[in-house]
Every structure is written in structure tokens, then in C-alpha cells.
Amino acid sequence: MHICLSNGWGGLEMYPSRIIPELRRQGWEAHGLALAGSRVAESLEAAGITPLTVASRGRALLGLGRLLAYLKANEIRVLHCHKSSDLRLGALLVTLRPSLRLFFTDHMGVTRPKKDPYHRWAYGRVTRVFSISEATRARNVAAFPLPAERIQRLYLGIDPAPYAPRFSHDERAAMREALGLSEGAVAIGLAGRLTPGKGQRGWVEALAWLAEHRPELAWHGVLVGGLSAAEGSNEAFVEELRARIHALGLEGRIGFAGFRRDLPRLFEALDIVCVPSRNEAFGLTVIEAMAAGKAVVGSDSGAIPELVDAETGRLATPDDPAAWGEALAELAGDEALRRRLGEAARRRVQAHFTLERHVEGLVAVYADALS
Template identity: 35%
Template structure:
């Protein structure tokens, strides 16, 4: 376990216990920021290796850190913005508040009020920024490419180690099991395709919460009825999901809606080509040489975009190489961290709100 710095300059709150895209972002960014800053996470559901503050450590935030006029509280959810506001405005603690928005929809009045109280705002894409009514800085996500990388032992060997059929290539869909994530679109596309492509298997990885158990059950019934129960597998949620990317030859991101969406970037960093719906930043992140982009909620388009990769090994290899090249060039984690740190530095140096965000 890493020891939290005794005098953190930056606090990254995480108030959601279950793994999510936001939590994954925090898990990746905190160690990267720690190369250059004194930073600590705060909240439940975080791995032991992260530098973290406990509840008893919060009183440290009542005074400024050594060498800085204030600490930065970097929130990524509503539930994390509000405590920062209370600590800064009611208790008068020396904090400045940064919020990262990934949402691509009109914010509620309450969320707009919270965002308006921030000292700086970051949008994860220009599309996200279009929904903000305050000045902001666009910083796209990056990926920890020491963690997400092509498997050294080969994909067939990785499949064997994970209990998949090593003789069959694998196409995967990772994320929470629910309608919004398009899991049903992936399953239906696989049912259409795998009967004619005996050398492939489908892998669905992700958590199913109680309210979506019926949705998952219905998908498994459809798979059984198609006689594909041994070739379309639900493997559950895994914190070492990078190992599962290494078992894939193709990744599918069929979401009906997405704020940003890390999974295609993670797949590309593992050298896996991507077929994705045109949501989040997928169209900007996945060039034609690295995969295909299709309209959201269009099963026919999704199926036909996947089909060529299942019977053309040359296309698969070329797209995988292009995916890796794109990820290494455009989405390194260090680039994201340094651009965020530039926002912090502008706050610490007293730059105008127009260059960092705005507090209302």
C-alpha cells in the first residue's frame, strides 16, 4: 500500500464504491500525477496501491499545503462537487475546486449550479464542452499504456490462461451489462455472425447490477436458443480487465449513449481494432484504418461492420496495428495528466477564470 502524502497539493475524491469509468480514470491518473505533484485520492472502492487519505486525514485540508496558496479538490461527479463547495465556502478551508465533465447532455439545474461554483472546469471532449455554459478547458482522456498493451505471450496463450478456447479468435464487448451499453446489440450481432464464422467466440465482460439481471437473463436465453452457449460467454467483472483485452482480436463498443467511453481506447492500446457506435468520442478516437464507426442503436449496421473482420485476417492485423499506433500517439496517459496539471498551475498562479473555468 502506498502511503498518502502528509501534505497533498491535490485531492481526487471518489465517492462511488463500485468500479466505473470515472473510478478507472482516478485509478490511472493519481499515480501519474504523483510523479510530479503531491496528490492523494479520497473515498471508498479504490485499490490499495493508490495514495489515499482516510476520513481522519481530512483536517489536513484546513490549512494550505507547503509552498502553495491552497489545495485543489478535483471532483468528477456531483456527489464530489458538493462537499468541496461546503468545505471551501462554509468552513472556509483553503481549497479551489476543479470539475471534469464527461456528460454529453443538457445538465440539470442543480448540476449547472454546482458547476457554476467551480474554480475551473475541464471537458473531456469538444462535444462535452458544447453542453457547458461556463468557460472550460478540453482535455481528452489518456490510457495507462504500461497496463494496457499487447500481450507478450500471444493472444491464444492469453485466452488459454483465462479459460477461453485458445483455438478460437475472440471478439469482446466490455462494460456494464445494460440496455444503455448496447449489450443486447452485441449479443444479437454475435448470434447472426457466429453461425457462419466457426473460428470465433464472443466474450462479454462487466458487472450486472440487480435491476439489470433480467436483461442479462434474457440475453442468455437467446444465446442458448441459438445453440451458442459455449461460444458467447459472460465472464463477469474483472479489475484486471487488461488481461482480457489481451485475449481479443476485435473489440465492439455498441453503446446507445456514452459520455466519453474509455473501452475503445483501452482496446486500441492493446493492439485491438474497434467497431464502435457513434457516441461519446468514439468517432474522434477510432480512425477508419483502426476500425469502423456505425450509427448508434443500429443492429444491421453493427453486424455488417463486424463481418469483414471475422473472415479477413489481413484486415484484422492491419487494423490492429493502426489501432495501437493511434493509441500510442494520441492517447498516452502522461499527456492527459500534464494537461490537467496545466489547469492546476493556472489556478495556483492566479490566472483569470476565463483561462481555467469560472466560479459564479
């Protein structure tokens, strides 16, 4: 049973519904516990399971008897939490039924020590913590009250098939036109929530550097992400970005694509994908762009250097617009280099970052714990 009692919607909340079809394909029966009416619950339904729902975390704690009865009736022996706030529930269930095995994936990257008596009790019931990168694991080992051998790096993965190119020449041209891209312009995209931590501010400054120092290059920037709070953005930050783009005289060269559900097809219209966030715990957008065969420029911090190397893209310091501008200039001026990096990036995802590979690693640990 995957437990995610969150009303939010991001990579953490999407994770259970993303892996459940692959869990089922590999022979495991999956269940879910979510908040009633949440997008997590809706996504589990869409993935083909009817989740058990509760009105709140408090209601879940008050309904331990109901949860234990459900676990027994469905012969569930593995619990997997995805928010640290859900560990209290998981630890209580394991305390009441010691035959259960409890797992926790740290999707965010812990930022402060968790070694007080409560966390020692809760994490003491966890069979294994999964860290989604080596960078995250290093922080987990330092922060969690667990021996290092109970904290395992397990990279996330995606199904690369949807990212394979599908557009005809005319379809790609139509998508580029809809994005406001002129013919022959190198499309430089950044996909993600429009919030300060994702690095859009520095990216705009890098494009300003590019315009000033390499005026001969034809390019167009595309910001992909919701523009309203309902779509996960910081609306004040969106307005700040608009104002800065106007002040730099780049309104005709940087556009806002808004929230998109067709990211694999959008990647087909782009030539370079940027991920300038300072401290990614993993970087799903990175491997999605790589699976689409795109050259990636990413931050040289967090987990991104574990995904991107000189054979598949370029790395630059997040707060250095000149370094970013130089990397973008190199790729914007060399179509053959972009193609070579993109092809190597696609192969790297297929070899190391598939959803199938991720779930194989996950269920191997489940099976070992149960045996």
C-alpha cells in the first residue's frame, strides 16, 4: 500500500500513480491510501485502483482499526510512505502489526537533522529509506537516525516511449508556430513550476547575456509552466519575471507557454532544454528531456550532475548568467553537437533511468524484506 496523504500536486504526489501500472506488470498487487477528493486519489483511480480514502491525517490516525482491518483483508504486508508527515501513521501501523514492513522515499531532500526522540521512534520502524539520488542520500545519512546501510539510493525512472519523436515535419512546424517561434530560431526551453527555486530568474539573465554577447545567434526562449497559483505557480514571481523580461527588452524573444499536458510533444518543438534549479533532489524534467533526445543544460549542483555529463549535455553554475550564456551559445551555434548530445542522452535514459528498472529495484527490496 502506497500512502500519500497530501493535497498538493507535484512529483512526490504523482509518484504512486506513475509506478503502480509497472508494479502490476511485474506481478505485485498495489493499493493506495489518500485524502478524499485529492488529486492523489484521482490519479490513483486513473491508474486503475480504487484507493482507500480518509478525510484528513487526523482521521487516519483515529481510524487505525479500520486501516488494520483493510490491511488484513487484503493481505497487505508492505507499506510505503512518500511524505515524512505520513510516517507517524506508518510507524503506528507497524507498531500494532509488527509483521508489516515500512518503507519511505525521501522525494524532497531533507534539510535539517531528524534525530529527536519522535523521529528516532518513527524512523526506527522503517525497514528501508529510499533516496532518489546520491546527493539526496548523503543528506539523508547525515540527517536521519538510521545506519547508512538502511538508506539506499534508488534513482527514479520514466517510461521513455512517450518521449520518442512522433511529429511529422509539418506537425512540428505547427507546434513551433503556436509557441511563437520563428523559422530557423533555436528554441531554448525551461519547463517547471514558476517559483524562485526553479531558477527562471537566472535563466532570463543568461538569455540577456546571450543577446548582448552573441547577437548573431537566432533563438527564442520558452517558459513552460502554469501561470496561476491554482496551477502551482507563484503569481508574484510570474509578474516579476514579466517585468524583468520587459526591462531587458526581451519580450519578443521570451514567451510563456503556460501549463502543458503535452510535454513530450512540446519537447519535440524545442532544441535545448534548461534545468537551472539550484538544488534538485533528482530532476525528472532532466531525464524526460533526455528521453526526448534533447541536449540539456543543467545546474552543476544537487543531483543534476548525476544525470548529465559532457557526453549528454552541459552543466553551469546556477547563479552565473555568463556561464549559462556561454553554454547556450555553444549549443545554439552547433546543430550537429545538439543532435549528438541528444542521441547520447536518449541512450543514457534507456540504460539507466527507465521506470521498469526503477520498479525492479524497488520490488527486489520489498521481496527481500518479506523473506
